[in-house]
Amino acid sequence: MVKEAISNKHALITAIAAFRAMSGMTSRGGGISSSQGVQIITSTSGVAEFKVRAGLELAVKVEIKGDKMYDFLGTLVDFVLPRMREFPGIVMPAPSATSNSVSAMSGVVAFGLPPTAMGLFPQVEINQDSYPRMHGFHMHFLTNAKGKGAQNRARALLSGFQIPFVRR
Known part of the structure; x- marks a missing residue:
């Protein structure tokens, strides 16, 4: 969620541009289906404490x-x-x-990265002046593993791609 988007929906522009640069995905670019590409997420209900109204554009997501x-x-x-x-x-x-x-049992591995991580992507780092504000983001790696031990199999798959895991 981009907190500044609550009062100024133009604050999403830098997040949209950064996600397009990092992922290489544009909305409906290259004839891809509408489920892919950078999408703007709207709130489904209002929360008065946070000044969020229903239908307010708050965040950006991309499916790669x-x-x-x-x-x-x-x-x-x-x-x-x-x-x-x-x-x-x-x-x-x-x-x-x-x-x-x-x-x-879901086969999903999810984690988040701080705002500094967005600036470390080479696609963003080249034009860092174009992105006045960096945003933190969450990643969800969805696998087709299901049932008992599915998350362990998903972690084993990601560790094969050299993603580090630690136990605390």
């Missing part, structure tokens, strides 16, 4: 598949993660965590 996904993953592993200070890896759940939870 195919060759562009592997390009993004390679850039993340080769350029961004090694240059991040104090990033030991993605924190794994404790060994005592239940293996029957919905998240453990």
Whole structure:
């Protein structure tokens, strides 16, 4: 979520441009389906405490598949993660965590990166003056693994791409 977008919807422009640069995806670019590309997320309901109204444009998301996904993953592993200070890896759940939870059986690995990580992508770093504000972001790696131990198989797949995991 871009907090400034609550009062100024033009604050999303830098996030849209940065996500397009990082992912190589444009909305409906190259004849791709509308489910791919950079999309603007609107709020579904209002929250008075945060001054959020229903239908307010708040965030940006992108879904990357195919060759562009592997390009993004390679850039993340080769350029961004090694240059991040104090990033030991993605924190794994404790060994005592239940293996029957919905998240453990879904095959999804999710984690977030701070705003400094956006500036470390070479596509953004080249034109860093064009992005006056960097934003933190979350990534969800969806696999087709299902059932007991699916998240462990998904983590094993990502560790094969050199994404570090740590246990605390």
